[in-house]
Amino acid sequence: MKLHVLDLIVVIVYFASLISIGYYIMKQATKGKENEAFLAADRNMGLIRTMGSSAATDLGGGFSIAMGGLGFSIGISGSWLIGVSGLSAMLAAMLLAPKLKRWSDKVQGLTTGDLFESRFDKKTGLMAALLIGLAWWTFVGGQVIAGAKLVSGTIGLSVTTTIIIAGAIILAYTSMGGLKAVITLDVYQLVVLCVGVLFVMLPLGISRVGGIGALFEQLRANPDTAGLTQWGAVGWKTAIGWFLSIFPVWFISIATFQRVIAAKDVKTAKWGIFLTGCPIEWPIFAIGMTLVGLLAHLVVPGLEDAELATPTMIVTLLPVGLSGLVVAAYMAAVLSTADSCLMGSVAIFTNDIYKKRVNPEATDRELMKVNRLAVLIMGAFAIGLAYKIPRIIDLVMYAYTFGAAGLFFPMLALLFWKGATAAGAFWSILLGGGSALVWSLMGNPGGYSGSYIGWAVSFLVLVGVSKMTRHSPEEQVDLFFQEEDPEPARVPAD
DSSP states (O other), rough: OOOOOHHHHHHHHHHHHHHHHHHHHHHHOTTOOOHHHHGGGGGOHHHHHHHHHHHHHIIIIIIIHHHHHHHHOGGGGHHHHHHHHHHHHHHHHHTTHHHHHHHHHHHHHOOOHHHHHHHHHHHHHHHHHHHHHHHHHHHHHHHHHHHHHHHHHHHOHHHHHHHHHHHHHHHHHHHHHHHHHHHHHHHHHHHHIIIIIIIIIIHHHHHTTSHHHHHHHHHHHHHHGGGGGGOOOHHHHHHHHHHHHHHHHHHHOOOOOOOHHHHHHHHHHHHHHHHIIIIIIIIIIIIHHHHHHHHHHHSSTOOOOOGGHHHHHHHHHSSSHHHHHHHHHHHHHHHHHHHHHHHHHIIIIIIIIIIIIIOOTHHHHOOOOOOOHHHHHOOOHHHHHHHHOOHHHHHHHHHHHHHHHHHHHHHHHHHHHOOHHHHHHHHHHHHHHHHHHHHHHHTTTGGOHHHHHHHHHHHHHHHHHHHHHHOOOOOHHHHHOOOOOOOSSOOOOO
């Protein structure tokens, strides 16, 4: 499974273009407002970039790898996993995006820490910032390494060399262009990936096996693959489990948060996230990628590793030149999740720690130096730690369980419940996340996920403590519950 020399040249040119675009965006930043451009993309992203970047970040990481493998292993019913994510995105678009965008524009908020500090108090804001920043930082190294392992064989390099190259590329364009570069390149990568895989490779594969009907007929004729053609093979209990795992992530995700605050206005933020869910995630991506996995059974029989279904199909079906471009975009799509996680963590470090607590008088120029150093140091450290000491990263990943379980219900309360108090939110985060962490470290007794235990504790503590306490002087309840401004009628595009 090796690329032609021409394909390797295309890969090199493609990655060089990513760095060039990052450099161009850096040079376009308005003097004196570089920090705003770096961390909030000037808050003027149109519909195309908001939607494309949201989709690339969500699909580019685990999903772009997993869906071909899921289609290969469990069949067409695996597409419901992305269907659940698409539904979650649409709910987040309607419930989260409008309030979050209005708040961000009113106070020029940048991070989850800013959000919780605005509604509750400084200590709750700091705890929320640290938890979500650490949780998403742990994903950076894992994403880069996972992507490098999957494509290293196709480009003929060792995994270590591929990790070094991929890591250098992501750190280069992110440190130069910040969030605007990340968002712009996400769209670029998503377009190349979708065109190459869904609109070129998939039709070629379907044509090779004689059409969709022939594909399903041949799979049904084999007892070992007949179940792959059944839409209902995934039961409702599994689907509900997927929903409970995916839905909360949309409400606490750094990537969702940053796309909303970077959007041009409320309607752009809402529709950008909504259209990510439908039609991009469902049905286009969900069905298309699972069909790639199904085709792999007939086009590349004998494949042992399900997750190699899509990369193997790319090299097998696509013509010289195009296969190199799609492999590059495939790797870049994986990186699109890593760069978003890194940018979110850097924003929290610069805004919530350095600017608020280390150097409140920092100039824009000083903040930009901190931003770029943070990208390089935090990114390199995350990748190196994940590669060299995976057991430590396994432990650090518990931070995600802590953050996800602790922040979901306080986030909902922040947006929709006037009665939530700062004390209720603080203890809900601490005890909900803490109980999830302890339960996970105990090995999830009874088969119950630590996240579910954490949510239960978080909800009960939030309601109980809020009922027993009053709003603190720092809280700004009216900022989130005053009458909403009318939205403009037109949805701007890029």
